[in-house]
Amino acid sequence: xxxxxxxxxxxxxxxxxxQGTIKQTGEEAQKLAGTxxxxxxxxxxxxxxxxxxxxxSLDKSGxxxxxxxxxxxxxxxxxxxxxxxxxxxxxxxxxxIAVGGGSVIDTTKMSNLILSEGGxxxxxxxxxxxxxxxxxxxxxxxxxxxxxxxxxxxAVIKSKAQNMKVSFVxxxxxxxxxxxxxxxxxxxxPTLTAGTGxxxxxxxxxxxxxxxxxxIADALAADAVRRIYEYLPKAVEDGSNIDARGxxxxxxxxxxxxxxxxxxxxxxxxxxxxGAIAGVPHGxxxxxxxPYGMEFNIDFCAERYAIAARAMGVPPSGDAMRDAGAAxxxxxxxxxxxxLPTKLSEVGVREDQLDSIADLTLGDxxxxxxxxxxxxxxxxxxxxxxxx
Amino acid sequence: MSEIFKDSxxxxxVLYPFFLKLRDDPKMGPAVFGSGLIVRFEYHDPEAxxxxxxxxxxxxxxxxDVKPVLTMTMKADVAHKFWLGKINLAMALVKRDIVSKGxxxxxxxxxxxxxxxxxxxxxxxVEIGMADARNA
Ligand SMILES: [Fe+2]
Numbered sequence: 023x024x025x026x027x028x029x030x031x032x033x034x035x036x037x038x039x040x041q042g043t044i045k046q047t048g049e050e051a052q053k054l055a056g057t058x059x060x061x062x063x064x065x066x067x068x069x070x071x072x073x074x075x076x077x078x079s080l081d082k083s084g085x086x087x088x089x090x091x092x093x094x095x096x097x098x099x100x101x102x103x104x105x106x107x108x109x110x111x112x113x114x115x116x117x118x119i120a121v122g123g124g125s126v127i128d129t130t131k132m133s134n135l136i137l138s139e140g141g142x143x144x145x146x147x148x149x150x151x152x153x154x155x156x157x158x159x160x161x162x163x164x165x166x167x168x169x170x171x172x173x174x175x176x177a178v179i180k181s182k183a184q185n186m187k188v189s190f191v192x193x194x195x196x197x198x199x200x201x202x203x204x205x206x207x208x209x210x211x212p213t214l215t216a217g218t219g220x221x222x223x224x225x226x227x228x229x230x231x232x233x234x235x236x237x238i239a240d241a242l243a244a245d246a247v248r249r250i251y252e253y254l255p256k257a258v259e260d261g262s263n264i265d266a267r268g269x270x271x272x273x274x275x276x277x278x279x280x281x282x283x284x285x286x287x288x289x290x291x292x293x294x295x296x297g298a299i300a301g302v303p304h305g306x307x308x309x310x311x312x313p314y315g316m317e318f319n320i321d322f323c324a325e326r327y328a329i330a331a332r333a334m335g336v337p338p339s340g341d342a343m344r345d346a347g348a349a350x351x352x353x354x355x356x357x358x359x360x361x362l363p364t365k366l367s368e369v370g371v372r373e374d375q376l377d378s379i380a381d382l383t384l385g386d387x388x389x390x391x392x393x394x395x396x397x398x399x400x401x402x403x404x405x406x407x408x409x410x
Numbered sequence: 411m412s413e414i415f416k417d418s419x420x421x422x423x424v425l426y427p428f429f430l431k432l433r434d435d436p437k438m439g440p441a442v443f444g445s446g447l448i449v450r451f452e453y454h455d456p457e458a459x460x461x462x463x464x465x466x467x468x469x470x471x472x473x474x475d476v477k478p479v480l481t482m483t484m485k486a487d488v489a490h491k492f493w494l495g496k497i498n499l500a501m502a503l504v505k506r507d508i509v510s511k512g513x514x515x516x517x518x519x520x521x522x523x524x525x526x527x528x529x530x531x532x533x534x535x536v537e538i539g540m541a542d543a544r545n546a
Binding site for chain 1: 510
């Protein structure tokens with residue numbers, strides 16, 4: 023396989039894994055010289071008591087929870103982030119702690135950006151790799167195994183004004199520390215486990231087919247594909263299977279490192295648009311689009327999908343196209359095994375929304391690194407119609 | 411130090427007419443200016459600034475009060491290589507060789523349209539007697 027002419031691999035995050043490690047939040051915050059914390063979470067996680075566990079751990083290490091935000095919605099809006107940052111500043115916050123899924127972690131990342139650098143999120147910070155210096159310290163405790171946001175450089179935020187999701191990217195957005203505690207994912211219901219897990223799977227597959235793919239990310243992505251293919255069905259079937267939960271947390275973190283460096287492609291582009299226009303959750307949208315996206319791309323990256331096929335136990339046939347086809351079959355088997363729907367029409371997307379979904383997708387940065395060049399809406403519609 | 415451009419004046423003398431050529435080209439003009447964006451290109455080494463005001467079909471040389479939707483900052487030599495089609499854009503963004511400020515969706519609207527201009531810039535360099543600069 024041809025080596026890229028040039029690549030960089032970045033990883034800014036210290037990763038801690040272990041049962042009960044959420045109780046180390048205080049210790050880790052202390053190592054980052056925190057004294058006053060912003061703790062961000064959402065209502066379900068708050069009710070489960072995990073935000074309190076983290077706050078108690080902070081308290082034990084002499085760190086005050088100066089501001090608790092416990093009502094982060096599924097898609098945070100930019101105004102909310104500006105507001106959190108202003109309140110955090112007034113409270114003298116010097117460390118940010120996220121306890122939650124992707125939305126909570128992304129909200130915390132962007133609140134940390136505004137707290138550290140000031141300005142208005144949309145007016146002053148939109149762009150790619152604009153940020154040129156480290157932000158204040160941040161710790162992430164993911165409560166879902168999917169986004170990998172605890173190690174990634176990106177945050178996706180909703181812009182109500184533009185009615186779209188806006189992504190922010192910088193190596194400096196990655197948290198300093200990620201605490202992977204499988205115990206906090208035990209109560210995640212099967213559908214959410216399946217959806218978030220398929221998001222991680224999509225990160226891994228898209229890292230492999232991305233035009234920005236590279237050997238280190240490839241190795242990580244292949245490992246993530248292997249773990250998810252084996253353990254996601256187990257975690258969905260029996261949520262209390264701590265081993266499967268741990269494997270999934272590790273896999274989504276690994277996939278996060280992979281795609282943060284290799285970037286993603288059109289599957290994510292469509293998923294972002296389907297999310298913005300029809301409100302379909304990110305992981306579910308990815309899961310539906312992934313096999314169709316792979317079929318759309320197969321002629322341009324068969325060798326890359328063959329890597330995924332091998333990771334899912336398909337012996338190499340000597341014919342990359344055949345192996346790539348097997349990777350798509352295995353992907354469909356996985357989706358069936360975790361019981362997710364396979365068509366957009368099953369999740370509330372209306373046919374009359376497909377045109378605007380296609381339009382929005384063309385403006386999504388992910389399209390740029392898709393292995394097959396996508397220039398007009400008809401090409402996106404081709405995928406959407408098949409997936410409808 | 412730029413390998414291609416002696417100073418700002420030299421840079422403007424090459425790039426400004428090229429932007430005008432782009433605007434007036436029957437294919438590229440509508441493609442790029444049809445985006446309806448206002449984009450500022452900020453160059454350094456040497457310092458220069460060119461703004462394309464698509465809604466007004468104008469190319470503005472130097473500082474202006476026109477407020478851009480998108481600002482792309484890069485070294486003059488990076489711009490030169492960009493127009494030659496020799497820049498891997500995704501990697502240039504990661505390395506901060508090109509810093510794009512403003513909505514990503516706007517950048518995405520513009521960049522695929524610009525690709526058609528690469529051969530134009532190649533030919534243009536030959537036309538103005540800078541054929542050697544194509545090997546930069
Ligand atoms: Fe994702």
